[in-house]
Amino acid sequence: MPERIFGHIPGFPVGSWFESGAELAAAGLHRPLVAGISGTEADEADSIVLSGGYEDDQDLGDEILYTGQGGRDQNTGKQVAHQKLNRGNLALAKSKLKGLPVRVICGSAHKSNNSPSTGYRYDGLYRVEDFWQEKGRAGYYVWRYRLVKFFENEIFTSSKVTDDLASYSISYRQETNILRIVRDTNQARRIKELYDYCCQVCSTRFEGAVGPYAEAAHIRPLGIPHNGCDSVDNLLCLCPNHHVLFDYGAFSVADNLSLIGIEGVLTVIAEHKIHPDNLRYHREHYYLKQGEL
Amino acid sequence: MPERIFGHIPGFPVGSWFESGAELAAAGLHRPLVAGISGTEADEADSIVLSGGYEDDQDLGDEILYTGQGGRDQNTGKQVAHQKLNRGNLALAKSKLKGLPVRVICGSAHKSNNSPSTGYRYDGLYRVEDFWQEKGRAGYYVWRYRLVKFFENEIFTSSKVTDDLASYSISYRQETNILRIVRDTNQARRIKELYDYCCQVCSTRFEGAVGPYAEAAHIRPLGIPHNGCDSVDNLLCLCPNHHVLFDYGAFSVADNLSLIGIEGVLTVIAEHKIHPDNLRYHREHYYLKQGEL
Numbered sequence: 001m002p003e004r005i006f007g008h009i010p011g012f013p014v015g016s017w018f019e020s021g022a023e024l025a026a027a028g029l030h031r032p033l034v035a036g037i038s039g040t041e042a043d044e045a046d047s048i049v050l051s052g053g054y055e056d057d058q059d060l061g062d063e064i065l066y067t068g069q070g071g072r073d074q075n076t077g078k079q080v081a082h083q084k085l086n087r088g089n090l091a092l093a094k095s096k097l098k099g100l101p102v103r104v105i106c107g108s109a110h111k112s113n114n115s116p117s118t119g120y121r122y123d124g125l126y127r128v129e130d131f132w133q134e135k136g137r138a139g140y141y142v143w144r145y146r147l148v149k150f151f152e153n154e155i156f157t158s159s160k161v162t163d164d165l166a167s168y169s170i171s172y173r174q175e176t177n178i179l180r181i182v183r184d185t186n187q188a189r190r191i192k193e194l195y196d197y198c199c200q201v202c203s204t205r206f207e208g209a210v211g212p213y214a215e216a217a218h219i220r221p222l223g224i225p226h227n228g229c230d231s232v233d234n235l236l237c238l239c240p241n242h243h244v245l246f247d248y249g250a251f252s253v254a255d256n257l258s259l260i261g262i263e264g265v266l267t268v269i270a271e272h273k274i275h276p277d278n279l280r281y282h283r284e285h286y287y288l289k290q291g292e293l
Numbered sequence: 294m295p296e297r298i299f300g301h302i303p304g305f306p307v308g309s310w311f312e313s314g315a316e317l318a319a320a321g322l323h324r325p326l327v328a329g330i331s332g333t334e335a336d337e338a339d340s341i342v343l344s345g346g347y348e349d350d351q352d353l354g355d356e357i358l359y360t361g362q363g364g365r366d367q368n369t370g371k372q373v374a375h376q377k378l379n380r381g382n383l384a385l386a387k388s389k390l391k392g393l394p395v396r397v398i399c400g401s402a403h404k405s406n407n408s409p410s411t412g413y414r415y416d417g418l419y420r421v422e423d424f425w426q427e428k429g430r431a432g433y434y435v436w437r438y439r440l441v442k443f444f445e446n447e448i449f450t451s452s453k454v455t456d457d458l459a460s461y462s463i464s465y466r467q468e469t470n471i472l473r474i475v476r477d478t479n480q481a482r483r484i485k486e487l488y489d490y491c492c493q494v495c496s497t498r499f500e501g502a503v504g505p506y507a508e509a510a511h512i513r514p515l516g517i518p519h520n521g522c523d524s525v526d527n528l529l530c531l532c533p534n535h536h537v538l539f540d541y542g543a544f545s546v547a548d549n550l551s552l553i554g555i556e557g558v559l560t561v562i563a564e565h566k567i568h569p570d571n572l573r574y575h576r577e578h579y580y581l582k583q584g585e586l
Contacts, residue, residue: 085502093503099477175478176515179508182473184392204534208543209378209581210386215472222469240533241497250501288502 004046006100007125014124017116024120030105036069039091044098052109059112064104064126065225068143082141089143093131099179101125101150125150127178132285188216191235199239200267215243219278233275249288253279260287297339299393300418307417310409317413323398329362332384337391345402352405357397357419358518361436375434382436386424392472394418394443418443420471425578481509484528492532493560508536512571526568542581546572553580
């Protein structure tokens with residue numbers, strides 16, 4: 001089996017059109033003939049196809065909301081079982097951890113003004129910024145992913161000046177990709193002030209020579225489709241480690257503020273009222289319990 | 294003293310021109326009449342002016358390299374003392390920790406093809422991505438900053454559908470800003486594999502349901518003016534907490550691999566040869582020893 005390629009496939013720039021899935025596979029753009037996600041449990045995903053399979057798939061330009069595979073009735077197309085976080089679904093989830101680019105191919109069956117009228121079009125590289133589970137209309141859980149345009153090939157220009165008479169510069173392309181973006185908002189800054197930059201899980205406080213550092217996590221994320229609010233009742237002040245663990249569903253918080261998945265209880269000061277709906281949202285959509293995926 | 298404003302000043306869009314420093318101050322764009330940085334030890338910096346003061350200041354479009362203030366002879370303009378990390382210099386350093394936008398004003402004296410021929414021009418918002426200390430030509434230390442274009446006002450569209458007959462959507466602007474970007478490279482991925490995602494400082498290993506997570510730090514950063522290489526002899530595998538602490542100069546590593554600023558010794562496997570020049574670069578440019586700033 002030839003090694004999988006992450007990133008663009010030489011010879012097929014963004015916008016390339018393909019008549020069929022077989023052509024896509026032959027070109028190396030998307031190797032599975034049926035599955036929407038290319039990837040196994042051992043690896044990250046190298047490509048996905050938007051092909052109208054799930055009505056909740058959304059194309060927002062630089063952002064895509066995508067649904068995992070599995071659990072559908074072959075004939076009716078209806079969801080008849082929970083999707084598992086295995087195979088391609090797990091591969092696409094691993095992509096969030098690894099930050100490697102995913103080739104996105106848009107098929108004509110994808111319900112969007114942007115879709116090609118026939119065949120498939122290569123739309124470029126995206127990165128998996130987030131994933132979570134959601135209960136679909138039929139009451140079964142599906143896996144959902146947010147992909148954002150991939151920032152690639154940041155050019156770093158290097159200048160070398162030698163001591164001899166001829167000084168020279170070298171420009172070279174250093175490929176970097178974004179693994180993770182930590183964001184802030186007005187209320188995020190407020191929660192950090194409230195807790196004086198102490199982590200609500202482990203009480204760690206980073207005080208450098210320049211000042212303190214902490215991160216803030218929106219319990220129910222902002223934006224479509226989560227629609228969380230930027231307010232302190234939806235925020236936690238965390239150290240970078242616990243921020244990562246929270247975002248990746250390694251632990252969650254019960255209504256009584258005990259921690260789920262790790263030992264301990266959340267430190268919460270009197271003025272900080274966390275809305276239980278937000279905690280529940282995180283438990284239901286993000287908490288990844290081993291063995292129950 | 295009126296409260297300082299971070300971000301754009303209403304009424305003065307990007308490109309606004311001002312005849313003098315007094316006009317800048319009156320408009321609220323940059324309040325100090327002499328100092329290049331607006332900010333004190335208690336706050337982050339809200340604005341800076343590029344005015345040709347330091348020959349190392351560079352305007353790379355979306356990136357700016359800027360030099361701190363202080364230690365210069367009034368008459369000759371030469372550096373005659375070390376710059377301290379206090380006052381405006383400290384304010385601009387705090388901006389890295391807080392992620393708040395800095396207004397950048399370009400003056401005619403700034404040596405760049407991009408400068409206005411006279412007066413001052415407001416060039417928009419930037420964020421302080423990094424700062425370090427550097428020995429200038431005269432042998433004195435100056436503080437240096439890398440500012441990058443500020444990504445602001447990410448629009449989050451929220452959809453709310455009510456149960457009554459008239460369903461409706463709400464779009465609102467949710468202001469977020471980037472606090473920190475964690476990047477990866479080919480070799481960064483390699484160092485993580487080498488250490489099986491274990492932090493070289495504290496041995497923490499995050500293993501989630503989906504897979505392991507760790508971050509990699511280039512000891513001598515990539516890009517101008519550091520010119521570090523993307524190679525394992527210039528990389529450390531770290532947990533998010535120690536990655537932040539390393540980037541913010543809270544600790545460094547001695548040639549014998551003992552840790553400076555925190556307890557312990559770096560875990561290094563036999564195959565991983567770290568180049569001592571890179572360690573020295575970090576110590577000399579990034580390590581922030583309390584009381585010696």
